Amino acid sequence: MSLFIEGRTFSFIVILISFATFYYMIQRAKRGEKLFIRKLAGLDAMTEMVGRAVETNRPVFFCSGTTGTLSSSLAPQLLAGVSALTHLSKLTAQNGARLIVAESHPDLLPMIDAVVKTNYDINGLEVPPDTVQYIPTGTSFTIAAGSIIKRENAAASVLIGPFSHASVFLAQCAAEVGALQVAGTARTLQIPFFAAICDYCLIAEDIYVIDAYVSRRPESVGSIVGEDPLKIAAGILCVLVAILATLNISWLTDLLSL
């Protein structure tokens, strides 16, 4: 009897190779080697956004997505949203900007609450009332969150996580009040809307590197840089498969479907 569940052998090999590459890159980063990470303008802009909010005495709005749960396949995107909030709440607490978090995921709520509280505690501050607002997901969330952006006249809006159709509405509300916007999601259908409306757009994998990009720990930098050779290998593999499949040669396709 085979040890592997049928059809999952190649996926396991990919994960093993990926882990080995990340480990190798982390060791290089730990040795002090300077590894290049491209700039993520959206994350760098958060400091400017918070500064603008302080200057204009307007709040910063944050939302970690409008769909998914922590037990669904969208959980990594939700955690990416929490990482973004960690960075943002640190900046708002340090600079004295008002933060409004509209949260539609009840399972994420304790985490969101704790993240904001931790960063305000570190700066010796109390979390102002109504900083984290729970609004049940669905139509009510779309309308309520959009209304908060407009009513509070947000200076900046950060939308990072798994979004549904509400992405257009929220981004448009923020654009109407002239808010500086950073938005990111790995849901491919929503990326074009964010790209069209927002000032900065984090596309797919960009949202997974927020904590690593901001912290610049060798372990984090190494794992990000480790993705590059894997992506190049995946690209080469795609081209090879396309050529071989066109020539009716199937050994590589068979190998990938192991």
Next chain:
Amino acid sequence: MSQTFRRYIPMALSAAVGFITIITYFFYFPLVIQNASSALVSWGSILTAFAQGLGTIFLLRSHARRVIRRDQGEWIYSLVIIISTFIFPVLFFTHGDTSTLYKTLYQTINNNIGAGVWGILIFALTGAVYRAFRLQNLNSTFLLVSCLIVMLQIAPVGGVIWSGFPILGNWIMDIPTTGGYRGIMVTAAFGLIALGFRTLFGYEKGYLGGEE
């Protein structure tokens, strides 16, 4: 102690649950381990259901605070939320969810509001399209031209104007668009594996509130 509770226990739990679910996804294991893995996945759903109750308490608490404070222009809406939160469970238990009263209230309020929001989205979309279509550089020109072709492919009038629009539109959707999306998906998958690696080995600290 609080550091242990807030940081190390969640990290250890995440790693343990992650490892068990990953290895049982790839390998055949004795039934007891397979069942343990399935149970862990089910716990996620149970916790989510429990969190719904927690969310309701959070919602009621924050809106009750607004009503007590008589927040200008807001407290009346908070009162509506509190009343609505209780009306539906009460009606469910007294009349059942198939009763005319329950259905009427739900359909006349919730469904209409939902339809209204979808209507508003059209205006938001128009705004987004306007921003995307502004000719600023070569990229936005490509976007504008390809969007116009795809629109003419979908709109029946496109085929009447020129029979090539449907063919060209289909080609744009099937070849460059699908290729682009797949590229995004492949890179996102590697990003996800890297995130999983950092979470399993305790390098990812963002979701725990960052570094202290």
